[in-house]
Amino acid sequence: MKLAIMGCGAVGTSVAELAGEYGHTVTAISDSTGAAIDSTGLDIETVLSEKRSSGTVGENDPNSALESEYDVLIEATPTTLNDAEPGYSHVVGALERDRHIVLANKGPVAERYDDLREHETESDGRVLFDAAVGGAIPVLTTIDNLGRDNVTAVRGVLNGTANFILSRMGAEGLDYEHVLAEAQDLGVAETDPTFDVDGTDAALKCVILANVLFDGGYALSDASVDGIQDIPGPALHLAAEDGRTIRLIGEVINEEVRIGPRLVPDNGTLAVSGTQNIVQIETEHAGRLNISGRGAGGPETATAVLADIGRLE
Amino acid sequence: MKLAIMGCGAVGTSVAELAGEYGHTVTAISDSTGAAIDSTGLDIETVLSEKRSSGTVGENDPNSALESEYDVLIEATPTTLNDAEPGYSHVVGALERDRHIVLANKGPVAERYDDLREHETESDGRVLFDAAVGGAIPVLTTIDNLGRDNVTAVRGVLNGTANFILSRMGAEGLDYEHVLAEAQDLGVAETDPTFDVDGTDAALKCVILANVLFDGGYALSDASVDGIQDIPGPALHLAAEDGRTIRLIGEVINEEVRIGPRLVPDNGTLAVSGTQNIVQIETEHAGRLNISGRGAGGPETATAVLADIGRLE
Known part of the structure; x- marks a missing residue:
């Protein structure tokens, strides 16, 4: 599967590092200031080393990752309360493009679950979020x-x-x-x-x-x-x-x-x-x-x- | 789904009792001496009460349950070692009819796993057996x-x-x-x-x-x-x-x-x-x-x- 990863903290970074081992390709990854995008697959080591040296994964607009080519959006930006933004809009945008979403971010599924499920019923994409509860524990x-x-x-x-x-x-x-x-x-x-x-x-x-x-x-x-x-x-x-x-x-x-x-x-x-x-x-x-x-x-x-x-x- | 249950010990009985709650129909159930079969769905309470009074679930040949109409065969006969019979033949017979099998019986998947997987590759049926390891624990x-x-x-x-x-x-x-x-x-x-x-x-x-x-x-x-x-x-x-x-x-x-x-x-x-x-x-x-x-x-x-x-x- 082609993965676009929103958020490059501990979880986003680890998903990027392990994706290849599971047979996936990371086509986009963004942090709060930039994004790296390559529809044929990013070289993760290079991207993460770039982030370590310059402070950002790439020079594209962070939101450009949302418009890139992917099968699954990984929503790993920090959890926010109430409107659960920007995570919530990332999820809705991906559903509108009939893409799947996997969340590590708790906000959208805690604070706006009903809205999110409604968008999901109108989409061919599915939303999964076992990572949001209990980390490695498959609750x-x-x-x-x-x-x-x-x-x-x-x-x-x-x-x-x-x-x-x-x-x-x-x-x-x-x-x-x-x-x-x-x-x-x-x-x-x-x-x-x-x-x-x-x-x-x-x-x-x-x-x-x-x-x-x-x-x-x-x-x-x-x-x-x-x-x-x-x-x-x-x-x-x-x-x-x-x-x-x-x-x-x-x-x-x-x-x-x-x-x-x-x-x-x-x-x-x-x-x-x-x-x-x-x-x-x-x-x-x-x-x-x-x-x-x-x-x-x-x-x-x-x-x-x-x-x-x-x-x- | 239509279920045929081979074996009417503690597990087979409980599967029969709970099947309706999960939206399934039991079309056949057999013990070591007989079988009850109804392609439109057995009345489980009647069958189990019959077993309590007469010692068997029904007057049909036990193996006739294998030839009945079902989507999933539940293999819950006692675990046997070495050739793992009769459980193994029950599984193979169901695979040859392109039916799914769920095992509680450990024998076939412990003693004859490779043979069983070979039959599975030639069938449209799948074999699952989480119940055989650790009961309620989803290992x-x-x-x-x-x-x-x-x-x-x-x-x-x-x-x-x-x-x-x-x-x-x-x-x-x-x-x-x-x-x-x-x-x-x-x-x-x-x-x-x-x-x-x-x-x-x-x-x-x-x-x-x-x-x-x-x-x-x-x-x-x-x-x-x-x-x-x-x-x-x-x-x-x-x-x-x-x-x-x-x-x-x-x-x-x-x-x-x-x-x-x-x-x-x-x-x-x-x-x-x-x-x-x-x-x-x-x-x-x-x-x-x-x-x-x-x-x-x-x-x-x-x-x-x-x-x-x-x-x-």
């Missing part, structure tokens, strides 16, 4: 496989940064500010970690899950969201005395979306450590499935993008 | 989704009976014979538990995984297999003092298939308890995925069968 594929009517609830740890902070606070008895600074030093937390620690990122993933399970109708404003910023260090100590710990748990249950810190058994399935993510899928007839793995990261998320591309062939 | 679907070239190893706990016995031996300090008797009382172990405790059942599942990962070439005779019958109770006690426990682990790694008792960290991911199963999939670019859930049981395995049927539509 949406597994739900699709089980049949959404057979799924009664989904819950899990869906933000690696928040989980790293809570794991360290619990294991070392350190307070939130201290561990956050450590996480930033290690590159586990971003300079502005707001969306990770205030629950927004996990909430967007749960909103996407709710849209998939209930065929739309949800946006971030429908979720009840609490973050981990105000958890005092001693709370984890008290939990530990009782054989428990605290995790930021997102849940989609009884048609409600809730995200917040919860007490969970210390050695229980939900108490994954470090940046691991876990998803529990409750089913009607097959009990509970637990899937854990790397919930973020360039190559991990790119693997999910490439799996979605594989389903379009 | 094969996830590998297919990742792309088998991206999978570097698979390991896990693939037999719930053996895991129940080891969990109880570890938690209660009881010896093997005592816990086995308890498991038989609870219905967790069969009257003849040989294949569960000697590693054969887990080995067959790993052989199937090897066939999928390496495109065939494996049978049970290629696996190195040790069971749990000879583990002395004190071994678990000694392991516990070291923060570890013992689990029956199956592995497919470096093109080898090995099954045997292994020391694993006591609270580690592989130390699932009771009848739970877990599969770890090591990937090239996406780290390790862990999937745990119910590895056996009628409705659980039937859910996997119905997911496979869904993929054929």
Whole structure:
């Protein structure tokens, strides 16, 4: 397949680097300032080396990648809230050209799911987005496989940064500010970690899950969201005395979306450590499935993008 | 889809009971002594009540179900070794009629994978068998989704009976014979538990995984297999003092298939308890995925069968 990649952060870069291994050709790639385009296939090494030296992948207008020749548009620009732009318009534009879209960007499928599905019904293109929820964890594929009517609830740890902070606070008895600074030093937390620690990122993933399970109708404003910023260090100590710990748990249950810190058994399935993510899928007839793995990261998320591309062939 | 179900044990019965909920019609079902057939769709409640009262599902010859009108043959007769009969012939017969087959029976895909794939290439029918490995755990679907070239190893706990016995031996300090008797009382172990405790059942599942990962070439005779019958109770006690426990682990790694008792960290991911199963999939670019859930049981395995049927539509 010919791929046009919008966004050249960790995920976009990894998709470009791995595409050849999966038999695909990258015909366009854009970042916020420019684009490289070659309908016969870009030399990815050259493009990425160009970006390292000059700061951009190429001299074309970034949006020219949208007009290029491709089978699948990879939407890997940063997640934005509310109107979910510019990702949303990228998706709609590709659908209007009857092209497929694979999203790593959560915005369009969290904030404007119903609009997006409406455009999809009028197009020969399909929209897939397993990479947007849980990185390498194939949550949406597994739900699709089980049949959404057979799924009664989904819950899990869906933000690696928040989980790293809570794991360290619990294991070392350190307070939130201290561990956050450590996480930033290690590159586990971003300079502005707001969306990770205030629950927004996990909430967007749960909103996407709710849209998939209930065929739309949800946006971030429908979720009840609490973050981990105000958890005092001693709370984890008290939990530990009782054989428990605290995790930021997102849940989609009884048609409600809730995200917040919860007490969970210390050695229980939900108490994954470090940046691991876990998803529990409750089913009607097959009990509970637990899937854990790397919930973020360039190559991990790119693997999910490439799996979605594989389903379009 | 019209389904013909060969085998009316726990899995065959559950598939029949759940088929309607998934939009399918059961046109034939057979057990070892008879068959019920109705090309317009059987009344499952009546058929199963007939089996409860008379001991058989119907008065037709069991093999007549194979000649009936159906889109998908569900092969849920007991797993047999070596020639994998009669399951193997059921599969080949359905392929010769260009019908699809979904297997819960491990024999044909463990012992005669290459022969079966050869018949499949000459047929319009496809053969799917995710229900044969790990019950409700979507192991094969996830590998297919990742792309088998991206999978570097698979390991896990693939037999719930053996895991129940080891969990109880570890938690209660009881010896093997005592816990086995308890498991038989609870219905967790069969009257003849040989294949569960000697590693054969887990080995067959790993052989199937090897066939999928390496495109065939494996049978049970290629696996190195040790069971749990000879583990002395004190071994678990000694392991516990070291923060570890013992689990029956199956592995497919470096093109080898090995099954045997292994020391694993006591609270580690592989130390699932009771009848739970877990599969770890090591990937090239996406780290390790862990999937745990119910590895056996009628409705659980039937859910996997119905997911496979869904993929054929």
